[in-house]
Amino acid sequence: MKELGVYIHIPFCSSKCYYCDFVSFSNQDYKIAGYIDYLKREMDLYKEYLKDYTVKTIFIGGGTPSYLEGHFIVEILEHLDKNFNLKQVEEITIEANPGTLNGKKLYQYKGAGINRISLGVQSLNDRLLKSLGRSHTSMDFFRNYELIREMGFNNINVDLIFGLPDQTIEDCINTLKKVIDLGVEHISYYSLILEENTMMKKWYQEGRIQLPQEEIERQMYHRGIDLLKDSGYKHYEISNFSKEGFECKHNLFYWKLKPYIGLGIGAHSNISNKRFWNHSDFKYYYNSLDQGKIPISGEEIIDKDMEIAEYMILGLRLVKGINKKEFANRFKLNIEDIYKGVLDKHEKGGLLYTDHEWVRFTPKGLDLSNLVYVDLLP
Known part of the structure; x- marks a missing residue:
């Protein structure tokens, strides 16, 4: 059977963050129960279409x-199990904001098979959290983190953002160290x-907020990378770091262009x-489902050139980077057949590294990736 990733969108929150x-x-909140019912109806419509797929994430x-x-x-997960093949699921992630979790919810998550919690922390500076429109404090995070561990979860992600208005390099690194x-x-x-x-874009255009200079923002990134690597984390994707064996399997479906289905509004x-x-x-989402149609907008x-x-x-x-053998197996072409000129150009420019097995960005290339991406488009 073919492997599949499933994304489920829950559009409700306590307040809209400024970014x-x-x-x-x-x-x-009055829409929540009705939305869940429609989400189930969408799952029902996919049952036959996805019968040859086994869900992995x-x-x-x-x-x-x-x-x-x-x-x-x-x-949601029980209904998904009725319609999709979940026998080989390896990873079930739920996004959570600090301050929204309690023992009862975590107990229910665990019973439903959720084995990964992704916490939207963003910063551990309460002043910066307030400026982002976040509804939690740093103490909310520490309390919820402790509770998650007490409930036996051993795979936790923390989302952090750098380059915030009025953020210093020291503040950025201090947050990273604490996490x-x-x-x-x-x-x-x-x-x-x-x-x-977004509110922050509007405020920036009006001159009400200022972002760190590009040089400072790049220092935040590079010092962060160095700290994470020195602390035993593997830098496996431009913005993602994990302990060995804890890469996000679901996001790897996106990055490796494997099939995935999005359920819910805007998915x-x-x-x-x-x-x-x-x-x-x-x-429109509800109207489509009322008519028995998958709610596609x-x-x-994707033709072959765009897929490549x-x-x-x-x-x-x-x-x-990209494994040349995997590329050849997927597309029945060698990577050099299509991109030899691009690879040579950016290897000479110091943005790409290639050998007989791999093509990958150099550290300089990670910073200037858009220069390469433009040349890869058909």
Whole structure:
């Protein structure tokens, strides 16, 4: 059977963070129960379509999935099990915000098979958390972290953001040190991106906030990488670090261009050379399901040239890079048949390293990756 990743979108949260551009809504708790019912109906529609696939990873994201009562999450996973083949699932992740977890929820998660908790911490400086519109404090994180461990979870990710307004290098490194000292299995270390239609983007354009200079932001990244590596974490993807054996299996489905299905409002899917995405509006999402249709808003057929380009761009996000043999097995072509000129150019420029087995970014290339990506597009 073919392997599949499943993403489930929970769009509810206690408040909208100032930098967030995800499909998420606050103060709409009255919609939760109805939304879960429609989510189940979407699963029902996929049962026949995905009968030849076995699910390897499940990721429940948002929004803030942990904002919901635990029984809703249990219902979702139980219904998924009725419609999808979950016999070989290796990893089930739920995203959680500090302060939204309690013993009852964690007990329910564990009983439902969830074995990985991803905590949206972002910073351990309360002043910075407030400036981001986060609803938790650093103490909320430490309390919830302790509780997660007490409940027996041994695979925890912490999301951190650097390059924040008024953030210093020292503050950034101090947060990292505190998280490392706890012994978390996985750390995602992202640079702040000001997305369109967010409060922070608006404030930046109005001159109300300032971001660190690019040189400072790069120091935050490189000093962070050095600290994480020195602390025993493997740098396996541009922004992701893990202890041995704790890489995020679900995200590897994305980066290796393996098939995945997205369930829920605004969710994206990529399967059988087709990319498609669900309606981002409750009304249209519900109307489609009321008519017995999968709630797709748009789709795109991926031809071979685009598939190869995406495989390269996503694969180069992985620090070990792209395996030439795996490339040849997938596309029945050698990587040099298509990209010899690009590889030679960027190897001479010091952005790529190639040998008889691998193509990967150099440390300099990781910083200037867009220069390579542009040349990979068909």
